[in-house]
Amino acid sequence: MIREDDFAERRKHIANLSDEELYNRFWELTAQVVDPLLELGRKNTTPSVERAVLLRMGVSSLDTQKIVEGCIDNGLMGHGAGHVVYKISQEKGISIREASERLAKGEFWEDAVNAFKKGGK
Numbered sequence: 001m002i003r004e005d006d007f008a009e010r011r012k013h014i015a016n017l018s019d020e021e022l023y024n025r026f027w028e029l030t031a032q033v034v035d036p037l038l039e040l041g042r043k044n045t046t047p048s049v050e051r052a053v054l055l056r057m058g059v060s061s062l063d064t065q066k067i068v069e070g071c072i073d074n075g076l077m078g079h080g081a082g083h084v085v086y087k088i089s090q091e092k093g094i095s096i097r098e099a100s101e102r103l104a105k106g107e108f109w110e111d112a113v114n115a116f117k118k119g120g121k
Helices: 019-044 047-056 061-073 081-092 096-104 109-117
Strands: none
Touching: 047 061, 047 081, 061 081, 061 096, 081 096, 081 109
């Protein structure tokens, strides 16, 4: 089986782009592929999925329910419970474990809401 090479034909629409324009085009196309997947995750997560993520992050099973409930109560489920814990850990300069323990105790929720309000995806 001989395949005719059609590379020259297929690349005509990008042939005159600079390296920077190609780079930008790559990321535009990547966003077109990834953005719908991210949207699906935001809209279709469940408390049990979020608890499973937290468990895999090393969060105590006793704390996972409290953190997921905190995410629901504060409108943060779409960002992911694990992301909330990670974001607080980074912003406060503490470990994932400490961030999760303190969120489970009811601390840092206002900080978490504010972190995502200011564009923190």
